[in-house]
Amino acid sequence: MSKPNINKSENKIVISVDPKLYPLESIYGAAYVFLDRAYVFLDGDSKKEVYVHLKGKKKLTDGDMENLADEFLNELLNYSLRYQISKDNRQIREYIVGAALIGALGENIDKSMESDEKDWKKDPLGIAVPWEEKYAKRDGTKKKEPPLKGAVGQKDGKK
Amino acid sequence: MTIVFNKQFYHLQAIKKATEAYKELAVFNIKEKDNNIEIDIDGVDKDVKDVIKDEFCNYVLAETKKFT
Structure with a gap:
């Protein structure tokens, strides 16, 4: 990386960046940070040399221009490191997210099973209601039933 | 006025989005040439004549970053 080229008349600095040292993603990141302070324009060759044009939104002094260039380079380094860490940790990050998603899914399964159990206790289909009660409720009167063979406690006492 | 964006750094979709956002202020004509x-x-609006080029470039860059 060469020294920033300062063009005072145009209120502009041109910084040359080596994309082998600083990946394009980090250049975008650093440029994005400066959008509120300067007009940023990218040019050059993405594999050999990238030119970052920074034009001040306000009139800049020589000192301001140098500061702007230095701050951009710092931001570039910052983003470069962030990008590298993000790249290195990608596998473990994906693993953690995957594990969290599976965990959350398991929790849902348990909850749905619990609700099924509760439904069973409520007996929504009326399976646990004795046949006699169900039948009596329908027409209001209890119909005569054939005595069950060997049933205990019959009214007529016959066995 | 003309702005030349390098395809290696700027995304066509980002440029189209920017022209859509700026259509009230000027008339944009997009041409693809090699790289x-x-x-x-x-037809630039008088009020933004001095800054439209630079502001447009910033907008395109911000949109391009979303694609990376």
């Missing part, structure tokens, strides 16, 4: 995308800007 570049050329934007002709005409």
Whole structure:
């Protein structure tokens, strides 16, 4: 990386960046940070040399221009490191997210099973209601039933 | 006025989005030439004449970052 080229008349600095040292993603990141302070324009060759044009939104002094260039380079380094860490940790990050998603899914399964159990206790289909009660409720009167063979406690006492 | 965007750094979709956002302020004509995308800007609103080029470039860059 060469020294920033300062063009005072145009209120502009041109910084040359080596994309082998600083990946394009980090250049975008650093440029994005400066959008509120300067007009940023990218040019050059993405594999050999990238030119970052920074034009001040306000009139800049020589000192301001140098500061702007230095701050951009710092931001570039910052983003470069962030990008590298993000790249290195990608596998473990994906693993953690995957594990969290599976965990959350398991929790849902348990909850749905619990609700099924509760439904069973409520007996929504009326399976646990004795046949006699169900039948009596329908027409209001209890119909005569054939005595069950060997049933205990019959009214007529016959066995 | 003309702006030449290098395709290696700027995404066509981002440029189209920017022209859509700026359509009230000027007339944009997009041309693709080899490794570049050329934007002709005409009929610029008087109030933004001095800054439209630079602001447009910033907008395109911000949109391009979303694609990376």
